[in-house]
Amino acid sequence: MKKINIAIDGFSSTGKSTLARQLADKLGYTYVDSGAMYRAITFYFIQHHIDLHSNNDVAEALNQIHLTFQDNIICLNGMPIESEIRGMEISSKVSEVAALEAVRIFAVRQQQMMGAQKGVVMDGRDIGTTVFPDAELKIFLTANESVRSQRRYDELKDKQSDISLEDIQSNLKHRDHIDSTREHSPLRKAHDAVELDNTHYSMSEQLDIAYQWAMECINRTN
Numbered sequence: 001m002k003k004i005n006i007a008i009d010g011f012s013s014t015g016k017s018t019l020a021r022q023l024a025d026k027l028g029y030t031y032v033d034s035g036a037m038y039r040a041i042t043f044y045f046i047q048h049h050i051d052l053h054s055n056n057d058v059a060e061a062l063n064q065i066h067l068t069f070q071d072n073i074i075c076l077n078g079m080p081i082e083s084e085i086r087g088m089e090i091s092s093k094v095s096e097v098a099a100l101e102a103v104r105i106f107a108v109r110q111q112q113m114m115g116a117q118k119g120v121v122m123d124g125r126d127i128g129t130t131v132f133p134d135a136e137l138k139i140f141l142t143a144n145e146s147v148r149s150q151r152r153y154d155e156l157k158d159k160q161s162d163i164s165l166e167d168i169q170s171n172l173k174h175r176d177h178i179d180s181t182r183e184h185s186p187l188r189k190a191h192d193a194v195e196l197d198n199t200h201y202s203m204s205e206q207l208d209i210a211y212q213w214a215m216e217c218i219n220r221t222n
């Protein structure tokens, strides 16, 4: 059975990672959370006080960064950093870091290598447009804004008790704006992507729809 690549893009907190992980599990494919890579880079930049306006500093920092995934957990130079990258500090800076051309070239190259053998479900913002423009299945996930903010709030409130729904809402707006207006591979629905609005779907309903689309593509490919 020939494998395909599946790109899942969309605005922040539309549930891309959940869908991508579940779909990869169900198909026996590899799941790659491309946002975690940008978050890990941001974590390194903050820790090392990298000046985002200095091309030299950014290039030197990227030379020191080695990203891997172990059991779907992002590792920065061998260290798992999942919990460190999910808080608001990283969320408030990651879009600025991800907008830098050198950072995008660095991340996209690795993402393309991960998908070279096919059998990958990758979620992000530019997967269907830039990383895998020839992915066999491209899903553009949407959900209404208040549902997205509430989902992110529910996810974070136990870990970060000082967080408010308003903070989340403004962070999502801020990131959506930067992610979709930046110069280098902005968030955009690929012309051949299928849109899935999950505002009124449960996780298992959205998985059923995506799985059916994936199986149709796999059958067409074989």
Ligand code: DC
Pocket: 012, 013, 034, 035, 036, 038, 039, 094, 095, 098, 099, 123, 124, 125, 126, 127, 175, 179
């Ligand atoms: O999916 P996420 O919220 O964890 O992603 C964090 C940030 O990384 C997001 O605000 C924009 C950036 N990103 C990107 O520019 N391109 C991707 N393919 C994935 C994420």
